[in-house]
Amino acid sequence: MQFIKQHTELARIIRERRSIKKGYNNKSVSEEIVTELLEDAIWAPTHGMRQPWRFIFVGEKQQQDFAKKIASTYPEEKQQNREDYLNEPSAILVVIMEKGDNQKKDDENFGATACMIQNFQLLAWEQELGVVWKTNPHIYDPKVEEILQVGPNERIIGFLHMGYFDAAPEKKERIPVRQKLKTFQIG
Structure with missing residues (x-):
C-alpha cells in the first residue's frame, strides 16, 4: 500500500513561508500585533518549561534612535551603512535568551527559542507580515548587550526584522529528504 500525503493547512504555511529581507511597504507593524503573535509563538516546546526567552x-x-545606537558600535566608516540597514524594516523584535548553566541546558534553551522563533515566523506569515531572523555581528557585541541591558546570564539570539510586503520572494527548493535520511543498521 502506498502512502499518499495530503498537505494540511499547516504544511502549506510551512512550505509557503519565506524570509522577507527587503521590499517592505509603508504599513506599520504595531506592538499589539507582535504581542498577539508572541502569545501563540511561546507555546513552543521548552525543556523543563524554562521558557528562556524575552523580547524587546x-x-x-x-527605530531611528535604536538604529543610531546600534550602528554606533561599529567602526565609523560602517556606521551609516548599519544605521540605514537597521532602518529598512518596519519594526524589529530583539530576542534574548537565558543561558543554561551547563552545555545541555544552553543547547535546550537555544532549541526552544529557535522553535519559538519559527512559530512566530509562521504565525506572522499567516497574517501577511514578513519576518527574517538576523544574526549580524552586532548581536555578539558586548556594547550592544550593554545598550539593550542584556544580563550576564543572557545572550541575544537575533534581531527579527519585520514588515509588511507586496511581493514574496520565489521559493528555493530543498534537498529531498531521501538524500538526507538513512535507516540505522547494525553491523
Whole structure:
C-alpha cells in the first residue's frame, strides 16, 4: 500500500513561508500585533518549561534612535551603512535568551527559542507580515548587550526584522529528504 500525503493547512504555511529581507511597504507593524503573535509563538516546546526567552520591541517611533545606537558600535566608516540597514524594516523584535548553566541546558534553551522563533515566523506569515531572523555581528557585541541591558546570564539570539510586503520572494527548493535520511543498521 502506498502512502499518499495530503498537505494540511499547516504544511502549506510551512512550505509557503519565506524570509522577507527587503521590499517592505509603508504599513506599520504595531506592538499589539507582535504581542498577539508572541502569545501563540511561546507555546513552543521548552525543556523543563524554562521558557528562556524575552523580547524587546522596536517600533517606528523608536527605530531611528535604536538604529543610531546600534550602528554606533561599529567602526565609523560602517556606521551609516548599519544605521540605514537597521532602518529598512518596519519594526524589529530583539530576542534574548537565558543561558543554561551547563552545555545541555544552553543547547535546550537555544532549541526552544529557535522553535519559538519559527512559530512566530509562521504565525506572522499567516497574517501577511514578513519576518527574517538576523544574526549580524552586532548581536555578539558586548556594547550592544550593554545598550539593550542584556544580563550576564543572557545572550541575544537575533534581531527579527519585520514588515509588511507586496511581493514574496520565489521559493528555493530543498534537498529531498531521501538524500538526507538513512535507516540505522547494525553491523
